[in-house]
Amino acid sequence: MTKFSDFGLADFLQKALAAEGYETPTPIQAQAIPHLLAGRDICGIAQTGTGKTAAFALPSLHNLSQRPIAPPHKGCRMLVLSPTRELASQIAESFRAYGKFMKLTVATVFGGVPINRQIRQMERGVDVLVATPGRLIDLIDQRALQLRDVEIFVLDEADQMLDLGFIHSLKRIVPLLPRKRQSLFFSATMPKTIADLADKFLTDPVKVAVAPVATTAERVEQRVTFCNQTEKQALLTLSLRDPAFERTLVFTRTKHGADRVVRHLAGAGIESDAIHGNKSQPQRERALARFRGGQSRVLVATDIAARGIDVDGVTHVVNFELPNVPEQYVHRIGRTARAGAAGLAISFCAEDERPYLRDIEKLTRQKVPVAPLPENFLAEAAKLKKSAPPVPVRQERDERGHGHGQRHGQSARDGHRQLPGGDQQARRRRFGRKKPAGVKVQAMGR
Structure with missing residues (x-):
């Protein structure tokens, strides 16, 4: 496929692509879009900056438009999981750009913003929901969101998901999805842990790789x-x-x-x-x-x-x-x-x-x-x-909550601050809650 017009995408998508100035698909788009239009599950490997978002967004919007129905109550028709808030926002903006000539509702769900606003947003349901795993589970636990109507499930930056410790969240989320769905995995690298995960969550997937694992950008x-x-x-x-x-x-x-x-x-x-x-x-x-x-x-x-x-x-x-x-x-x-x-x-x-x-x-x-x-x-x-500002001395820990020499570890949930040493609830169970000021502890006799 040398032009986007060769894919047979819906007219509203062709119009949106023209407005965005898109003419020639990137290699990952050229290889992935035909399989996704056919409804196949896919495991796509491509280095960052190669157009993975358009590769799954365009065929997904086309397929959703072929069965125009109202979004499900407290649910969504398409779920995209992202490891970070910034990436979630970026993906959502891409969906809005590609779907601006169709009746499409897109929502983002992630930490760092009031959850009540997101609960109200999900009340009527949306077509496309882009979420980070932690806040998604929060909404599910509060019964503000259900996933039984998801038609298309996308896991973006799958390698980063596992590196940030989201594997347990994924194992909670996936069983809540309907068995009959289209599942898409996209990742910049494909270590064995990701390959094993893909085997569990994908059904007879097409594997598309447009660059060797860990290849740096040519220019x-x-x-x-x-x-x-x-x-x-x-x-x-x-x-x-x-x-x-x-x-x-x-x-x-x-x-x-x-x-x-x-x-x-x-x-x-x-x-x-x-x-x-x-x-x-x-x-x-x-x-x-x-x-x-x-x-x-x-x-x-x-x-x-x-x-x-x-x-x-x-x-x-x-x-x-x-x-x-x-x-x-x-x-x-x-x-x-x-x-x-x-x-x-x-x-x-x-x-x-x-x-x-x-x-x-x-x-x-x-x-x-x-x-x-x-x-x-x-x-x-x-x-x-001589002119440098004073620097406070503190224990340096990376954003996953561990020291420089370690390679893996559990991250703070969706980027929220984490106590050194891991999960805060686990620390409370181990050390107990801090005694409030002014409270005396008396020994109890028999």
């Missing part, structure tokens, strides 16, 4: 600069003073690290915003809107929050800290060089991060070229260090 130029951990902030500040860094996405491993980078940049006169799980939903949306609109040319993000960042024109990705899970490197640098554009990915590598770099090069089967430190770097770094 991304990669570099690595070796430096001490204490030199990274100065290196970032000096790099961002180059006007070529027009729109830059900076990645850190921890939420507190992201905030610290923003404070240092502000002290150097460089405006930036941070986006991570400790930020409220309005704060995250404002930061992303400022970055997308050009009001802020630097966005500092953690891996979890960045999964929904789909912004055109990102010229540079900076790995302020290398990820300790090598697959995350592929997702990070895929934020640039989108839609055929070129981009530059720069990594700052300290001595203790060299094993992470070796894992990345082994996974991607590429040697990352080394770029030297800038001229007069030490002198410039000394100047910046």
Whole structure:
């Protein structure tokens, strides 16, 4: 298929695609759409930024339009699960764009916003519901939502779902779906755990893979600069003073690290915003809107929050800290060089991060070229260090709630803050609730 018109999509979709300027499908769209139009289950593998959302949204809307019925009470006809709030919002916007010439209701359900508003929104039911697993289960438990009428079920970014610890939520949600449904799995990578999950949830699926697992985007130029951990902030500040860094996405491993980078940049006169799980939903949306609109040319993000960042024109990705899970490197640098554009990915590598770099090069089967430190770097770094704001000392934990050296762990539910050490309810069961101030405990005699 060389044009979208070759698929035989409904007229309202053709009109919407023309309005969006879509003419030629991407490889994942060309291979997946015909199978989905035929009603087949699918397991699609494609690296980030290749058009997975349109690949499942267009044929799904076409199929729903062939049987025009009212949305079910407190339910939905199509359910899309997403690992993050930002990605859920992005998917919902795509559905609204593709379905703007049809009578379509789209809703998002995720944490960080009042649940009562979402309960009222679901009262009449919707055609398409895009949700994160934690808040979806909250609505089900409050009997504000039922899934027995779902015709199409989509699991997007399946690898990230498992990495964030959503496997138990998925095992609760899937049995609530009707057996007769169309199921779609899309993922940037396909480790064995995802393949096993697909075998359980999909029925005779078509497998579509348009890029080798963990292949980096072709037009991304990669570099690595070796430096001490204490030199990274100065290196970032000096790099961002180059006007070529027009729109830059900076990645850190921890939420507190992201905030610290923003404070240092502000002290150097460089405006930036941070986006991570400790930020409220309005704060995250404002930061992303400022970055997308050009009001802020630097966005500092953690891996979890960045999964929904789909912004055109990102010229540079900076790995302020290398990820300790090598697959995350592929997702990070895929934020640039989108839609055929070129981009530059720069990594700052300290001595203790060299094993992470070796894992990345082994996974991607590429040697990352080394770029030297800038001229007069030490002198410039000394100047910046004198003017740097004070940094509070705290225990660094990544956004999954564990230390840097660990590769896996349970995340905070839908990005909400999590106590160190895991599930809060489990901690209460183990240690008990904190005694309220002023309450005396008396021993009870027999």
